[in-house]
Amino acid sequence: xxxxxxxxxxxxxxxxxxxxxxxxxxxxxxxxxxxxxxxxxxxxxxxxxxxxxxxxxxxxxxxxxxxxxxxxxxxxxxxxxxxxxxxxxxxxxxxxxxxxxxxxxxx
Numbered sequence: 001x002x003x004x005x006x007x008x009x010x011x012x013x014x015x016x017x018x019x020x021x022x023x024x025x026x027x028x029x030x031x032x033x034x035x036x037x038x039x040x041x042x043x044x045x046x047x048x049x050x051x052x053x054x055x056x057x058x059x060x061x062x063x064x065x066x067x068x069x070x071x072x073x074x075x076x077x078x079x080x081x082x083x084x085x086x087x088x089x090x091x092x093x094x095x096x097x098x099x100x101x102x103x104x105x106x107x
Contacts, residue, residue, distance in 0.1 A: 013044050050106055057099045064092055 011019075021037055024030045068088055 013047070017041060017044055047106065050102070054099055054102055054106075057095065057102075061092055061096050061099065068092065 017037070017040055020033075020040075024033060024037060072085075072088075
């Protein structure tokens with residue numbers, strides 16, 4: 001359909017940085033922004049690295065919580081003491097809290 005709206009596509013930070021660098025190379029008058037582009041490039045790399053580490057951490061927490069849920073589903077909950085459940089859940093809650101703090105620091 002020619003009149004149907006296209007979904008809005010937001011380019012990635014890397015794409016925008018690449019476009020800015022291309023414009024800078026095409027236009028000598030933009031030379032003064034070169035240090036800022038280099039700094040932005042470094043921030044972009046740091047952001048991607050940190051996001052990757054956070055993604056790995058969240059994946060581990062998710063897998064561990066899924067395994068814990070499966071284990072609790074198979075266990076006889078009547079015989080499971082509250083302290084045992086706490087000992088199982090507390091490390092995951094702590095890791096998830098640490099990961100959340102790291103994500104907030106990125107924002």
